[in-house]
Amino acid sequence: MSGLEDVKHVIPVLSGKGGVGKSTVTAALAVALWSMGYRVGVLDIDLTGPSVPGIFGMADSHVHAAPDGWVPVFVDREQRLGLMSLGFLLGSKADAVIWRGPKKTAMIKQFIEDVIWGDLDVLLVDTPPGTSDEHISMAENLVAARVDGAVVVTTPQAVSLLDVRKELDFCKKVDLPVLGIVENMSGYVCPHCADCTNIFSTGGGEALAKEYNLHFLARLPIEPELTKILDSGNVARMLDEPDQCATLMRCATLQRAI
Numbered sequence: 001m002s003g004l005e006d007v008k009h010v011i012p013v014l015s016g017k018g019g020v021g022k023s024t025v026t027a028a029l030a031v032a033l034w035s036m037g038y039r040v041g042v043l044d045i046d047l048t049g050p051s052v053p054g055i056f057g058m059a060d061s062h063v064h065a066a067p068d069g070w071v072p073v074f075v076d077r078e079q080r081l082g083l084m085s086l087g088f089l090l091g092s093k094a095d096a097v098i099w100r101g102p103k104k105t106a107m108i109k110q111f112i113e114d115v116i117w118g119d120l121d122v123l124l125v126d127t128p129p130g131t132s133d134e135h136i137s138m139a140e141n142l143v144a145a146r147v148d149g150a151v152v153v154t155t156p157q158a159v160s161l162l163d164v165r166k167e168l169d170f171c172k173k174v175d176l177p178v179l180g181i182v183e184n185m186s187g188y189v190c191p192h193c194a195d196c197t198n199i200f201s202t203g204g205g206e207a208l209a210k211e212y213n214l215h216f217l218a219r220l221p222i223e224p225e226l227t228k229i230l231d232s233g234n235v236a237r238m239l240d241e242p243d244q245c246a247t248l249m250r251c252a253t254l255q256r257a258i
């Protein structure tokens, strides 16, 4: 059956700005939950810049249309980690999506109602940055259906934190609960001397969480190995040995916090 009826938890991942690691946190969370035995779905509603297919190394896959709806693209043999993204429906990876609001709204509605998610423990929703048509449509369709709450990702700099405030205001206005804040790219630990350099400052996400009385879920450092894995779409390959990547597993702390 298509839709969210058999999905236990729905968790959108939001950020005020682009490039702060929202898709990274979504992917890390998906792998961490998967490696704990859960059935996980990742819905990518970043319609103009879908990055989920590439991160999971599934950019050449296509969605199969069954009589009941769209079948997600599964990353693993057991079919416990399924993905859905506009990237799977485009003719070419370089195709630009130039859509006005109503078309975006219709697409997101279809992603929520017409995908055969089946029996999932968690559906993570990767969103575009900001508070655009996609967010409004997600809020209308998901908040009305049922959503547990959002994970908000920020980097520690003031400019990113300012946009997170707008994101939190958006959540309040559309009645979307916030599970907590993740501070990404929070320092770089030198592999040689173990010294931590706070390239983008540090602590801003935690301070914001305190100010808004929200959970501070995790502080994730800059991890060059992680960039390599994500940029080469190697996440899918890691599923065979998830313990290999310490950074992705660190996101398990996120899972416990949620």
Ligand code: ADP
Binding pocket: 015, 017, 018, 019, 020, 021, 022, 023, 024, 025, 051, 184, 185, 220, 221, 222, 223, 224, 226, 227, 228, 230, 231
């Ligand atoms: P967003 O979804 O917010 O636009 P991404 O998750 O695509 O951001 O991340 C932007 C870039 O930064 C990607 O190349 C990603 O691999 C890299 N990145 C994100 N978080 C980290 C991190 N903690 N360590 C190293 N690279 C990171």
